[in-house]
Amino acid sequence: MDQQSLVSLLLILLTFALYIGISIYNRAKVTSDFYVASRGIPPLWNGMAIGGDWMSAASFIGMAGTVMMLGYDGLAYIMGWTGGYLLLTFLLAPQLRKYGRFTVPEFIGDRFDSNIARLIGAIATIIISFTYIIGQLSGSGVVIGRLLNLPASTGVMVGVVVIAIYASLGGMKGVTWTQVAQYMILITAYIIPIVFMSLQITGNPLPWLTYGNIVNELGAIDAELGLSEYFAPFDDGNRAQFLALLFTLMVGTAALPHVIVRFYTVTTMKAARWSGAWALLFIALLYLSAPAYAAFSRFVIMTQVVGQPIDELPGWTESWVNTGLLEIADSGGDGILQWEDLVIHQDIVVMATPEIANLGMFVVGLVAAGAMAAALSTAGGLLITISSSFAHDIYYRLMRPDATDSNRLRAGRIAIVLSTIAAGLVALDPPGVITQIIAWAFGLAGGTFFPVLFLGVWWKRMNAQGAIAGMLGGLGVTLSYIFLSMNGITLFGIQDTGAGVFGVTANLILVIVVSLLTPAPSQRLQDEVTDLRYPEQMTYKDGEVWMNDGTEK
Amino acid sequence: MRKVEKSVADKYFKIRTTMIIIFLLIGFSVSFGVAFFAESIHEAGTTIMGMPAHYYMGAQGAVVTFVILLFLNSIISDQVDKKFGIDEKQNVQISGSGADH
Numbered sequence: 001m002d003q004q005s006l007v008s009l010l011l012i013l014l015t016f017a018l019y020i021g022i023s024i025y026n027r028a029k030v031t032s033d034f035y036v037a038s039r040g041i042p043p044l045w046n047g048m049a050i051g052g053d054w055m056s057a058a059s060f061i062g063m064a065g066t067v068m069m070l071g072y073d074g075l076a077y078i079m080g081w082t083g084g085y086l087l088l089t090f091l092l093a094p095q096l097r098k099y100g101r102f103t104v105p106e107f108i109g110d111r112f113d114s115n116i117a118r119l120i121g122a123i124a125t126i127i128i129s130f131t132y133i134i135g136q137l138s139g140s141g142v143v144i145g146r147l148l149n150l151p152a153s154t155g156v157m158v159g160v161v162v163i164a165i166y167a168s169l170g171g172m173k174g175v176t177w178t179q180v181a182q183y184m185i186l187i188t189a190y191i192i193p194i195v196f197m198s199l200q201i202t203g204n205p206l207p208w209l210t211y212g213n214i215v216n217e218l219g220a221i222d223a224e225l226g227l228s229e230y231f232a233p234f235d236d237g238n239r240a241q242f243l244a245l246l247f248t249l250m251v252g253t254a255a256l257p258h259v260i261v262r263f264y265t266v267t268t269m270k271a272a273r274w275s276g277a278w279a280l281l282f283i284a285l286l287y288l289s290a291p292a293y294a295a296f297s298r299f300v301i302m303t304q305v306v307g308q309p310i311d312e313l314p315g316w317t318e319s320w321v322n323t324g325l326l327e328i329a330d331s332g333g334d335g336i337l338q339w340e341d342l343v344i345h346q347d348i349v350v351m352a353t354p355e356i357a358n359l360g361m362f363v364v365g366l367v368a369a370g371a372m373a374a375a376l377s378t379a380g381g382l383l384i385t386i387s388s389s390f391a392h393d394i395y396y397r398l399m400r401p402d403a404t405d406s407n408r409l410r411a412g413r414i415a416i417v418l419s420t421i422a423a424g425l426v427a428l429d430p431p432g433v434i435t436q437i438i439a440w441a442f443g444l445a446g447g448t449f450f451p452v453l454f455l456g457v458w459w460k461r462m463n464a465q466g467a468i469a470g471m472l473g474g475l476g477v478t479l480s481y482i483f484l485s486m487n488g489i490t491l492f493g494i495q496d497t498g499a500g501v502f503g504v505t506a507n508l509i510l511v512i513v514v515s516l517l518t519p520a521p522s523q524r525l526q527d528e529v530t531d532l533r534y535p536e537q538m539t540y541k542d543g544e545v546w547m548n549d550g551t552e553k
Numbered sequence: 554m555r556k557v558e559k560s561v562a563d564k565y566f567k568i569r570t571t572m573i574i575i576f577l578l579i580g581f582s583v584s585f586g587v588a589f590f591a592e593s594i595h596e597a598g599t600t601i602m603g604m605p606a607h608y609y610m611g612a613q614g615a616v617v618t619f620v621i622l623l624f625l626n627s628i629i630s631d632q633v634d635k636k637f638g639i640d641e642k643q644n645v646q647i648s649g650s651g652a653d654h
Contacts, residue, residue, distance in 0.1 A: 075611030212603030
């Protein structure tokens with residue numbers, strides 16, 4: 001093991017010790033600790049935990065590279081993954097918080113008073129979260145394996161053991177505070193390299209203000225090389241695909257169960273609103289930096305690599321050619337490297353930046369620890385969500401409603417350990433289509449859940465039949481469109497990644513039509529929905545609104 | 554407990570809903586709206602902070618607008634709550650008692 005691997009390993013081990021320490025300190029003692037952190041997380045810290053929960057290994061390592069390769073078209077990811085928080089905070093989170101349950105399937109089951117809807121919700125939650133977590137585990141295994149020169153499977157095993165320990169000990173309470181720590185580590189690791197890169201290229205340490213001119217220069221370089229300009233819109237796809245992808249990502253973000261459940265951990269509707277605002281601020285720090293990474297990396301490649309004699313390339317290229325993330329050919333046969341001769345893997349952008357900017361071993365190690373933090377924080381949140389669907393929704397609410405609190409707590413812990421092991425085993429040898437499945441997860445989450453949750457909290461006439469038809473229909477349409485588009489049959493040129501548009505529309509129509517064709521829900525259920533219009537202190541009952549000012553009626 | 558006039562309760566709901574609709578319209582126009590017209594903006598050649606305007610809006614403008622909208626929503630909602638005499642301490646107490654559902 002060389003010196004760099006030792007430094008990286010040491011930093012990663014230190015962060016692991018920190019996470020386990022945090023979860024021992026915040027051990028869960030009752031089920032409400034375990035699933036919703038006793039609903040006592042202050043909004044700012046919850047916002048930070050949402051940031052850690054949300055930003056995965058793919059965001060940390062891959063997104064900058066995606067923007068670099070796709071140019072303007074890659075920005076659908078930046079806008080979609082942030083814009084989802086508008087829908088979530090405006091339309092869902094405060095109301096779901098006032099309704100006051102532990103999980104998303106539990107809301108669906110109780111709001112529509114239907115155990116069938118609850119079961120469908122629980123199964124869909126498990127499927128969506130499970131595909132997502134396999135991506136996290138296999139992704140982190142590959143990254144850590146590469147940085148430490150270990151086989152990827154060893155990286156997966158290490159990640160699985162660490163998560164199983166701290167998630168089962170601390171439950172949501174422990175996971176919340178580890179996510180806060182993980183957010184701080186990942187954002188520091190993401191921003192330090194780009195600040196130095198900006199300083200070296202433009203002389204100004206604030207990359208967000210300086211990369212604009214670089215973008216313009218990139219356009220000019222592309223034009224000179226006869227490529228389509230970097231910032232030209234809709235180069236690789238058409239406009240309909242861009243808008244459909246943007247929509248799918250936004251709606252899917254707002255409907256992912258592991259994100260929604262974080263809003264259950266705060267005290268009130270007001271705290272839920274502030275959580276959403278803080279969360280997006282913390283998330284934006286990374287998403288605003290990714291296009292800067294993309295611009296600077298592309299600029300370095302265009303000016304220092306492309307057009308150079310192949311035997312005089314900068315030193316950092318050699319080690320990345322060895323890892324296979326960068327491929328160089330000499331198709332012209334003149335010894336000069338052309339843009340067309342380069343094959344660049346998207347993961348290289350964030351990982352190679354510290355080396356390109358010559359930042360030394362500590363920063364390279366910090367990036368490794370940041371990537372691991374991004375993977376673990378997301379995986380932790382997903383595990384809580386998966387295990388609560390089993391232990392709370394299926395075991396407690398459907399099978400054993402008389403279970404004691406300590407039984408439920410134990411069931412939750414067992415479910416976490418089992419789901420971690422199951423996800424770890426699949427991630428050791430991930431199915432080849434895993435990155436694609438994760439891209440589909442947004443369409444599936446949006447198509448299954450968004451209209452049901454949205455109309456569920458805003459439209460009191462909606463009933464169980466509508467919810468069941470909407471979830472199954474939305475899921476069916478999304479899956480069918482993905483299948484059709486993979487076989488070359490598309491509408492308006494929209495590809496599989498934009499399938500959410502059709503799933504969400506079908507779900508919305510089904511909910512409305514089926515609800516109106518079937519009997520209205522009971523007055524109690526309708527009153528509960530009307531009650532969600534007002535803050536906690538105002539209660540709606542029997543057609544009147546009451547203000548609870550501490551005095552008896 | 555005291556009764557709230559129906560007109561007052563309806564007004565509260567209406568103000569909050571109107572805010573949400575306005576904020577969402579702004580949010581959608583800076584993202585979907587700009588993307589829809591990206592080709593014409595590109596041809597027009599406008600720039601913001603040194604880069605083409607449509608690229609700027611996708612990479613920074615939309616995200617920054619989203620963050621501002623969410624903070625505005627929190628701040629204005631707090632003031633609406635205050636105007637209607639809502640006491641957050643009472644909210645915490647009421648929602649806290651239902652924690653263990």
